[in-house]
Amino acid sequence: MLNYLFKTRAGQFLMTGIFFTVMGFVTTDFVSQIAFYIAIFFLGYFAAQDAIVETVKSKSPxxxxxxxxxxxxxxxxxxxxxxxxxxxxxAGAEFLEAFASDKSTNAIKELMAQVPTVAQVLKPNGDVVEVGTSELVIGDIVIVSKGAQVPIDGISDRKTQINEASLTGESLPAEKESGDAVFAGTLNEGDVFHLTVNKTSDQTVFSNIIRMVEEAQNRPSHIAKFIDRFEKKYVTGVLITVPIFIAILYYMSGFTFEEAFYRGMVLLTVASPCALVASATPATLSAISNGAKNG
Structure with a gap:
């Protein structure tokens, strides 16, 4: 996380904001006030940007x-x-959400990196040629050496041992007999064998897993969808309620304007559903990332 914190612009702004916030609390008078102003600028920069862009784009706060x-x-x-x-x-909550999203994306990249992009194909004349896995067709004979990753789904022609931890999470190798199915992305821990391709590269179990992870990442949960629908109406309601609340305190309850305004800002802060909005996406992305890493 520290590496992500320092290498991203949002992380750098967060660290700068934290520094000046601390400076504001340990200094006094004018220096303290300036430090807090600088902290507010750095901590609120991306939130202000999102607030303006999203409000204009969606025409709702x-x-x-x-x-x-x-x-x-x-x-x-x-x-x-x-x-x-x-x-x-x-800003800290937004950073953690971005970090969770980035971890999920990296999990997909790690999954994709586990599948070889080339395969050794045995031709009918006995020649062995290297071709891309995307060019393999059903019926091709692929040579899988000992210690090599299986490049595509197919049928083994002899007994071997396959480590399927990348798919199932099981560390012990699976015993495969002649005629058994083996899967792309797994590791051959037995002797060399010939594999008869029975699925194209976009139909393998591994490619389907990657596709499911990508779809899950891009598809919000039911809770996230509900929050998105709820957010617009709720924010509008809060923006209407707060000025009315301040006016009631000032004109009817005998508060000074500063006291009424301060209480209005407290209401505005407490009424903000930021924790609710920020909770759904990181939880979903973390679950996807964890599932992807554990097969």
Whole structure:
């Protein structure tokens, strides 16, 4: 995670924001105020960008907008420290979501790297030629050497031992007899054998797993879909409620404007469903990544 933190722009902005937030708390007066302003800029940069772009694109507000408005409201009434801490929590959650997404993508790349891209094909005249696995057709005879990965799904012509940990997670090799099916991406721990191709490269068990992982990554869960539908209406409701709440406190309850505004910002922050919105995607992506790595 530390490597990801320092190599990404979002991670660098987060670290800079954390530094200036700490500076704001350990210094005093004007220096502290400037440090919090700088922290707010770095911690809120991507959230503000997303808030503006998504609001314009979808023509409706989102949770990023709520957090940015709450932080700006804190600055207006001279509570810069609260604004910085609010954005620090939000920026940290966004970073962790991006990290989880990146891990899921890397898991797919690792899966794809486990399947050879070339195979040794035995021709009818006895010649052995190297061809890409995408060029193999059903009926081709492929030579699989000892210690080599199986390049494509097929039928073994003799007894051998195949390590199928990449597919099943089982570390002990599976005993294969003549006529048994072997699968792309597995490892031949027995003697050399000939494999008769019975599936093309895009139909193998391994390619289907990769396809399922990609589809799962790109397809939101039922909870995530519900949150997306719920978010727009909820944010609009909060943006209408907060000004009314401030007006009631100021005109009817005897609060000063600063006190009423501060309580309005507290309501805005507490009412933001950021934790709910941020929870679904990382949980789904982490599950996909873990499943991909464990076969």
């Amino acid at each position: 989102n949770v990023d907008l709520l957090m940015i408005l709450a932080a700006l409201g804190a600055v207006v009434i001279n509570y810069e420290s609260e604004g910085a801490m609010l954005l620090l929590i939000f």
